[in-house]
Amino acid sequence: MSEEQASLYDRIGGAPAVDRLVEAFYAAMDALPQARTIRAMHADDLGPVKAVLKDYFTQWLGGPALYSAQRGHPRLRQRHLGFPIGDNARDAWMACMDAALEQAVPDPALRAAVRAPLAPLADWMRNTAD
Template identity: 40%
Template sequence: MTKPGTMFEVIGGFDSIDKLVTAFYKRVGNHPKLIPIFPDDLTETARKQRMFLTQFFGGPRLYSEERGHPMLRKRHLPFEITAERKDAWLECMNAALEEAEIEEPYKTAIFEKLTMTAHHMMNTP
């Protein structure tokens, strides 16, 4: 169930999430700083990201229904996430938000929320 007025709804729902994730992983798969911590085949990673962002932005709780509580930090601990990789991840996401044509003020709000999350994921000096 989607609540009216959620970020998920105002940016265009599943279609916009799909465009964003597709644009994002196109960049991640080619970014020299990110390639070492991502699988060669990003299909499953992108599928999980679509479910997560749908839920994170107030849409249906697809991620929790399939995978349980997101526990983002714990799930990311096996990967060396440095400040440099966090910045590379955010660079890819910022470009993906542009390509997916997420409009203001939503684009800035999303980027700010994901920036806080990215800072929280850092686990390696």
């Protein structure tokens, strides 16, 4: 299989890279002032949500279907309807993800390849006006 045919999951480094990405994402959520609102949407203990995001990203990036095996179809928008997600929340989420990608995925082209489909996904998750 060529590099272009390999999944993003494999190209970024598999499970260890997903772990780094998710840990860095939630570290950014705790550190970035603009992420206070989205951090407040989470429980104090981030352990359970980290496990869910690791399973989701593993599957979303083309790795094993861990998320679906545990939770069924992702139905992301439906699962997030209880949280007010407007432009500010979307932008804060992307700021955290950009910081995490910078830390966890050293190759700029791979970072861009992961980010490119995340931006419209984050935009699609909006369910309220700011």
